Structures are given as C-alpha cells and as structure tokens.
Amino acid sequence: MAHKTGCTVCGSDLVYSDRPRLSTCFICKNEVVTAVTCRKDHFICDACHSSDANELILQFCENTHQSDPVAIARLLMNQPQVKMHGPEHHFLVPAVLLAAYYNHTGDEEMKKLKLYKAKFRAEKVPGGFCGSHGNCGAAVGVGIFVSLITGATPLSGKSWQLANRITGRTLLMIADKGGPRCCKRDSFTAIAEASKFIQEEFSVSLPLSEARCDFSSLNQQCLHAGCSFYQKN
Ligand SMILES: [Zn+2]
Numbered sequence: 001m002a003h004k005t006g007c008t009v010c011g012s013d014l015v016y017s018d019r020p021r022l023s024t025c026f027i028c029k030n031e032v033v034t035a036v037t038c039r040k041d042h043f044i045c046d047a048c049h050s051s052d053a054n055e056l057i058l059q060f061c062e063n064t065h066q067s068d069p070v071a072i073a074r075l076l077m078n079q080p081q082v083k084m085h086g087p088e089h090h091f092l093v094p095a096v097l098l099a100a101y102y103n104h105t106g107d108e109e110m111k112k113l114k115l116y117k118a119k120f121r122a123e124k125v126p127g128g129f130c131g132s133h134g135n136c137g138a139a140v141g142v143g144i145f146v147s148l149i150t151g152a153t154p155l156s157g158k159s160w161q162l163a164n165r166i167t168g169r170t171l172l173m174i175a176d177k178g179g180p181r182c183c184k185r186d187s188f189t190a191i192a193e194a195s196k197f198i199q200e201e202f203s204v205s206l207p208l209s210e211a212r213c214d215f216s217s218l219n220q221q222c223l224h225a226g227c228s229f230y231q232k233n
C-alpha cells in the first residue's frame, strides 16, 4: 500500500517527542532539530515537505547513494508531492536512472550536474504529452537519460542514435501494454527498458528490485490484473 498516513518513507507511525533533537532529513540529508520522527527514525525537514515534486525528486536523487532505480522510484512515488498521475514523472524517470547509474559507476559530481540538466529538459515536456503527441513523457525521460550519459547533441553520431533508439524502444514497450495512461505503469516500464538497454550497450548492470505497484487504489483507470505491476492489496 502507498503510505497514506504516518511516515512517507516506511509507513510506520510518527512519534512526537517533547525533547527536540538533531535529525538527518531523509530527502536532503541536512541536519535539522525536530521533535517528530517515525518509529524507524525517518524524518523529512520542513523545506522538503513544502518543496514541489521536481525539487523533491532532485534533492533526493542528489543525496541518495542507492543504485536500484526501481527502489528509488517507489520511494519517491510515495511522497505526497508526487501525484498518482502528473508531469513530475517526466523528470522522475531520468532522475532515478541518473542517480542509480552514477551511484553505481561512482561519479557523484557528474550525477549532480546531469540531474540539473535533466530537470531543465524534463520540465519542457507538458502533462498529457502521451495522448496529445503520442509520445509518453516517461519514454522521453529515458531519451533524456541516455542523451545525458552519452553526451548526445543534435550533431552527434552514435550517441544521437542511442538516445533516439532507446526512446523508440521504450515507447513501443509502453504502447504494447495499451491505454489508458498510467504514470506508474509507464514509469516502471521505462525504467525496466532503460536498465536493459544500458546493460546491452554499456555492460552496466544496475540492481533492480521488483517493480510492484502500490498505487492501484488511487487510480480510477487501473487495469488491475491486466497490468504486470499490479498487486492485490
Ligand atoms: Zn519511517
């Protein structure tokens, strides 16, 4: 289940103490004095609580050391700023892939630089792009990811080909599952296809946890058993 109450990281109850103490924010890793943590000691600072979805995604991906893009995606999807459907998934997809890729290859400086570029690019892809342009923003997000890790430009040769090819491949995978749109299904599909692609092209094997969807009850158009990520609550 998505964590609708309690801790947005693990779902456990929040504990209100009468003795505020220094805690590390789960998202931005800043140390802040707080009187509220969950039973497992997770804490999210006020700045992260009030930031918008893309800023929250950026902050978390900059600071996390995880290299499992599915785990990072599921954690971010549980945060209240990330809605059931919405254009924040256009950034979420390249952000979790960049974080996982550079954490795995050990290049933190490059990760930060590319995350900023990805945010700038992804924010140009409006909501509903899948229906209006026949080009799901999760697939565009994978194109942004491969463009950034290969340094592709409109004038590049091989990297231009790779970025366009992965967008096409991802879009076919998304299209084959049929509509209506689901930003969770499309994001999980995009992350899986991108991970397969970088294994094939660059021999980079990211650890991938199972992409189980916790959001079915929030999606009026959920395909339920017709979706490979569906799990009964
Ligand atoms: Zn927690």
Ligand SMILES: [Zn+2]
Residues within 6 Å of the ligand: 025, 026, 027, 028, 029, 030, 044, 045, 046, 047, 048, 049
């Ligand atoms: Zn924070």
